[in-house]
Amino acid sequence: MSRAELRIGIRSLEGNIKSLYRFSQKPIIAVLKANAYGVGALQVALLMDKLEEISALAVACVEEGIDLRKVGVRKKILVLGGVLKGEEKAFVEYNLTPVVSHKEHLKALAGLNIPIQIKYDTGMGRLGFLEEVIKDDRVEGILSHLSSPLDEEYSKLQIERFVKILNHYRGLKYVHMESSAGVVYRIPFTTHIRVGLALYGEKPMPNYLVSLTPALELRAKILSVKTLPAGFSVSYSRTYITEKSTRVGVVAFGYADGLMKSLSNKAYLFYKGKPVKIIGNITMDMTMVDLTNTDAQVGDWIEIVGQNQSFTDLAKLAGTIPYELMTNLSSRIRRELCL
Structure with a gap:
């Protein structure tokens, strides 16, 4: 597990x-x-x-x-x-x-x-x-x-x-x-x-001449799902305040795992192919996402990188390169070969 x-x-x-x-x-x-x-x-x-x-x-x-x-x-x-x-x-x-x-x-x-x-x-x-x-x-x-x-x-x-x-x-x-x-x-x-x-499968430049297929899927489990009322602050420094009743999920993945804090309130993760926005500051071990209009539950997987976005995509948002994101991935992330 x-x-x-x-x-x-x-x-x-x-x-x-x-x-x-x-x-x-x-x-x-x-x-x-x-x-x-x-x-x-x-x-x-x-x-x-x-x-x-x-x-x-x-x-x-x-x-x-x-x-x-x-x-x-x-x-x-x-x-x-x-x-x-x-x-x-x-x-x-x-x-x-x-x-x-x-x-x-x-x-x-x-x-x-x-x-x-x-x-x-x-x-x-x-x-x-x-x-x-x-x-x-x-x-x-x-x-x-x-x-x-x-x-x-x-x-x-x-x-x-x-x-x-x-x-x-x-x-x-x-x-x-x-x-x-x-x-x-x-x-x-x-x-x-x-x-x-x-x-x-990470393309090093636009219009890359070599045909590649994404080979990596990075995902983490949901630890908590709860509905916060309008006007409620999310995470450290109160950088996000809910504008309406919001279903907030806590994902077991933070900047200690390699998700850069600069992606806070910018990037999207994915639940069953649907984008869910990161809300509030990314913390050491956890990231909050807006799960409103999803049926996500505790224990479900959230995709960070995979078919819907690459490390290159996230790196552009973070103002860095995919190499930095990838090499910062924590040792506590399980690596698994699969078909």
């Missing part, structure tokens, strides 16, 4: 992976960092480990890679966030592939006979070498990252910079740059695409 759950649709997830593969004609590196963007890395990793379209998985740090190995993941795991001294033994013990983006990372890996990949900063201004060619027999691949995929001119400049770097290498097994949004550029010289958000 759970008061809140995130249901992960296996068929939709697999369908999105196949759709991305068909569109790009390239094997996929599935990014499962930050608990698979909040979806649940341990829930989806073993599923992805069995799919032929998935060539490798990617995480942010050594600890995330170790967690995947401990549940039985066998495919290649890239660690995107570099290498710190003291971590080098874990790369060997757990068969993790480091992504090197600084000379200090190379120093930490000195003497270790493991494949490495080199990251280049072509315009992100974050991790990565600028133009330096790394002459090391262990190099099996190079990668970069598009900072602004919606900016076509700048993205093409980054691609041009990357191809100039690629010309200094030979015999690479992995060349990757395209993210969920970046796949639309169909970069001809890359060998893989590296995607995260699109796997779950």
